[in-house]
Amino acid sequence: MDDLLLARSLFGTTMAFHIIFATIGVGLPLMMLIAELLYQKTKDQEYVVMAKRWTKTFAVLLGVGIPTGTIAGVQLSLLWPGFMEVVGRVMPLPFQIEMYAFFIEALFMSIYVYAAERIAPWMRILSLTLVAIGALASAVLITNVHAFQGTPRGFRYENGQYVDIDPWAAFFNPSFFVTAGHVALSAYVVGAFVVTSVAAYKMMKNEAGSRVYNFHKKALKISLIVGGIFAFFTATNGHEAAQYLHEYQPEKLAAAEGLFETQSHAPLAIGGFTDRETQTIKWGIEIPWALSYLAGDSFDTVVVGLNDFPEAMWPPLFVHTLFNAMVGIGTLLILVPLFVFAWRKILKKDYYPKWMLWGLVTMGPLAVLAIEFGWVFACTGRQPWVIYRVLTTAAASTTATNLNVLFISFIIVYIILGIAVVSVLLYFFRRNTELDDLERAEKKGVPLFSSNS
């Protein structure tokens, strides 16, 4: 591999690894908060136990999320010094403000975990709310940098100089709200469905009607409601994100849809693979006129095709498949909670058959996959630009060579961390079963949150 490709692969791998922990780190605090609030409302101890077990999971995931985020932040400067120089000059605000979000999250997370038993219940809820806000804010702000890469504003680039710099105009670039909204909503989708997966798995492993089964049934219900609602919002907002691409980054939308000829009444291709030679989608299903309608709310909308751009400026064509996979999963994540609802309320079945639980177990991993596909689509679909029509990736890259040793070292460390984090979680929850925690919660004066063993 050449050095540019290595740098891209290394950074992409780092991000793909960080994003798993980061997204759950945004989504899970909302679930914890909902459980705490439900407890305050119902005084049902099981909700405190849920909050505690999710908090522990969150704390363990932080142990990987924080260092990999640190790697991401520093690697931006190490691998893309040309990019960070421009960001430093024009777009420093999101990173700067993100710092405060990180601090808030770090301070109040420690308070929520290590001082849980010493602070008043309202203070506990306030701390948790601040953790959730801090996590959300850091996601929104970092995504703003990504939004800026697609719709750069707040400067003019003349004779190799960046002039007329307005950092707030850069901050409020056109796609900020839509993109950040999509990332935030999809993080809540992931947080909820990860809970669904665990709950469904535990329901399968325990006798129906047992205490542990009922505990997880409650968690399953919350997670499906929260997940389903946010999946719906994610999809409507994703539709808007696609319309922004139509307006601001037409070649990205063309690559996402595999559209070569500029046309009105453009068809929507679902599934399949883009073929560069024949300029068609193989194995896909075509819905006539639909793309024009989706892009501009009318069938006459002219959608720009790839042939309007020089081939050297095309993004990689496989992004069509990634985009479709994300949308496909998104659709499924809306339909499944509706199906479960119909099963229970309309068909009036009061049990969960095994096949259904197995299906529910796959929801969490699928949601994480949608995140991965969405990000690789968003970053790779921007190629060859690192800042759209301003700075190419090649020009922003480090001049250092022999990146392969680094690439391998980072991959090894990610593998070690990945295996370790899963083992630690399995170990911890095997040692601390639901029943242990339920008993602890019933006894007064026994610490629940800070109990480690």
Added chain:
Amino acid sequence: MADALLAITVLWGFVFIYAIMATMDFGAGFWAMVYINREKTKATNIANRYLSPTWEVTNTFIVALVIAVYSLFPRAAYSLGTILLIPGSLILLLLALRSAFLVFSNIATDYRKPLTYISGITGIIIPGILISVLPVTQGQYVDVKDITANLDLTALLTSPNVYAFIGFAISSTLFLSSLLLADYSKASNEMEAYRVYLRDGKIMGPISLVMAFLIMITLQNEATWLFDKMMEDLPLLILSVAFFLIVGIGLYAPNPFRKGVKGMPRLSVIAVTIQYLIASYVYGKAHLPYIIYPNVTIESAFTDPNSFRAVFITYIIGFAILFPGFIYFWSLFMNDKRYLRQKG
């Protein structure tokens, strides 16, 4: 000029805060490992009690530092990014293992020992590599070709000055953290742990001082410009050594407030912080106007004035918002007897 000077002062402030917090953090991790088999003294418990709630906050400071570099001095970020690829990546790899295994060791209690060993050992190497950024910015190991700069690793690895810095970083890490933990164990009423850390402080103090002298001696040959400019502030350097003597008083003198207890660790912690503040001020001042000698100065690297103004405003607002949070945090973990004097 005034803006660039203000910016470099902010950056230097971050470096200093992070340096102090990081030495406490990595040092505490190392001591937690060293005393893991001596359960009776509680020395490991004390270190963990400090470490558990604070490591995340400390880590956030390193991120703040990197962000400050590229938003205040983008041109320097460009050069540093290119030069520091190898040492920077090494730090990141070690930091990832260290933080993760620190968290894991608190959760997977049956495997606490091996996990603590991994985090303790990786943790104590990190300050040594981190500090090598300083000699790199002194310029003598950087090849500049056309517009690209490269780090000359052989020159770096054969320089006595670099080793003096590394030795200083590791010994100060152990020194400062043992002072802090002595104070922390005294506040927690763990007198056995207190005596252990007081003794460690007595051992590490003189070693750190020797290392500091070694830095100056090797600096004279390798970066004469810097040495000469530091010597212009000789009175301040002497004052810094005077504060070191106060640290010594805090370690050896009997406590006037509590009978039968030797040492005033709080005095030592404060004195050592002032000592490092003075010394790093002298180093930083002599380093100006260069960020990387002799190509990158604070002037040439400075960001756009509009961006600087915006960033500076967020600093003021951000820290105004965060300040009560820090105070509350401090009162819960550094000053609350219920936390400090818990069992186990």
